[in-house]
Amino acid sequence: MILLSFDIEEFDMPLEYQGEISLEEQLAVSRKGLQNILKILNQNSIKATFFSTVVFAENNRDLVQHLLLEGHELASHTWFHSDFNEEHLATSKQELEKLFDTKVDGLRMPRMSPVSEDAVSDAGYFYNSSINPTYLPGRYNNFGVSRKPFWQKKVLQFPASVSTIFRIPLFWLSFHNFPLWIYKILSKLSLSSTGFLNIYFHPWEFADISDPKYKLPNFTFKNTNEAMVNRFDDFIKWAKKNNYQFSTTREFLEDWTQKNKN
Template sequence: MILLSFDIEEFDMPLEYNGEIALEEQLAVSRKGLQNILRILNENHIKATFFSTVVFAENNKDLIQQLLSEGHELASHTWFHSDFVEKHLSESRKELEQLFDTKVVGLRMPRMSPVSEDAVSNAGYFYNSSINPTYLPGRYNNFSVSRKPFWQKKVLQFPASVSTIFRIPLFWLSFHNFPLWIYKLLSRLSLSSTGFLNIYFHPWEFADISDPKYKLPAFTFKNTNEVMIKRFDDFIKWAKKNNYQFSTTRDFLENWTQKNKN
């Protein structure tokens, strides 16, 4: 089973590199990318999960309503992408539910940041997909974390997928920088090992983020925009040709929970 997910957020990455970008432009870049994503998913008749900040959702209500009407899952990416306090866990979930009349049960922290699982549980979430079970210098060291879903207190943890050997993360940067045939091979091996592929992307990857004023390192925008659209569509068609199924994260984990009951 392949679980595609997208962190739909303000495109604030340039600020990490002392680049320049106003909030309005951050939202516009991500909006353009989300439109491209929804088109690809619709053309290929597959469902995915979208972890949205409240800021992005409030400014793009039409696209959130569209993705829900097309059968995708809406989950929380907290309130802001670069400003977090614990109360945002509950507040963001409730605000998204109120704005779009849908049940929000999933969480992904911005930048996969650690968070109190008691707080996540108390905020009303069923699952948290905020762990990359690998080592990334300067980000996190989760090399000993399970690659499969596991309960942590009352919250179901759903790690992002990594390779079977050396735990190479199969996230957005790998998709951009690896030859696509290597990424497909690593994906196949991970699917065979765990039974699922949990990979995540961002809308701005499907837009033009090469402007020099952003001051982004080349590896962050390699194979983005039109190239990303083509590569992503190619990957989906490869998966379907190999009879891999797609699902929202919520549906997959609800089924996993039922199968793994004592």
């Protein structure tokens, strides 16, 4: 089973590199990318999960409503992408549910940041997909974490997928920078090992982020925009050709919970 997810957020990455970008432009870049994503998913008749900040959702209500109408899942990416308080766990969930009249069961922290599982549980989440079970200098130190879903307190942890050997992250940067045939091999091995592929992307990857004023290093925007649209469509068609199924994260984990009750 392949679980595609997208962190729909303000495109604030240039600020990490002392680049220049207004909030209005951050939202416009991500809006354009989300439109491209929804088009690809619709053309291929597959469902995915969208972890949204409240800021992005409030400013793009039409697109969020559209993705819900098409059967995708809406989950929380907290309130802001660059500012977090623990109270945002509950308030972002409540606000998204209020704005779109839908149940929000999932959480992904911005930048996969660590968070108190007691607070996540108290906020009412069913699952948290905020762990990359690998070691990445300056980012993650989770090499000993399980690659499969596991309960932590009252919350089901759903790690992002990594390779079977050396735990190479199969996240967005790998998708951009590895030759696609290598990424497919690593994905196939991970699928065979765990029974699922949990991979995540961002809308701005499907838009033009090559403007020099953003000051982004090349590895962050390699194979973005039209190149990303084509690579992503190619990957989906490869998966379908190999008879892999797609699902929203909530549906997959509800089924996993039922099968692993005992």
